[in-house]
Amino acid sequence: MAVLGISHLTFIVRDVERTACLFVEGLGATEVYDSQGRNFSLSREKFLLLGGVWLAFMEGEPTARSYRHVAFEVAEADVPTYAAALQALGTEIPPARPRVDGEGLSLYFHDYDNHLFELHAGSLAQRLARYAQ
Template sequence: MVHGLNHITITTSNIDRSMKFYCEILGFKPHVKWEGGAYLTAGNDWVCLSIDTVAPAGDYSHIAFSISQPDLEALKVVAKDRGIEEWKENGSEGDSLYILDPDGHKVELHVGSLQSRLESLRVKPYKNMIWC
């Protein structure tokens, strides 16, 4: 059975531009780069950048990465200074910054965890929420 997340692959039209965004702005660690892709890590999470035709989701689908509050505050300034587009304002538990990567993929930088979210739902549950 599945026991965890292995890696996330993000399609890009330009490896160098995406590596600059994910490594220089978001702080991912680069490991290898080749003509058609790159492997990076965010903490212990493996991210693959892969050259292909880009077609970002038009729905709410997005990738959320954990970040500390001080790092998020610094990133908010960098994102504003660099004109990085925000796609949503935070309205849920834990501070978040919702931005678009260079190919238009939706990325969330989130302060919090599943545990903090569940604790907040005990106080203010979603409409018709059922605990499993």
């Protein structure tokens, strides 16, 4: 018996169309499904693929903001391009948190429904090596 990996991540959002646009246009995700009123789950939903990860967005009332987040791995050279695309779509990019050298560059952004996402240019191995210094 073994967990094979992450199956999918589900986020509750007010407007699945607007959120899908953010991830497709801002991050390059691919939309693969839209229930369009033929709901098999709790509410309307859209499925997207981003970096090989299945993202599910379901209509509903989102939760309050917190530091709880999902981080996607990106190349450091691409961070400014992502920042520009996300800002053009009206996302909120908070100031970067204090970091130690070697942790890897990160860009945090909130979607329209209080979810916090991170685009991170670094690996677990790099982080652990830096913390071991």
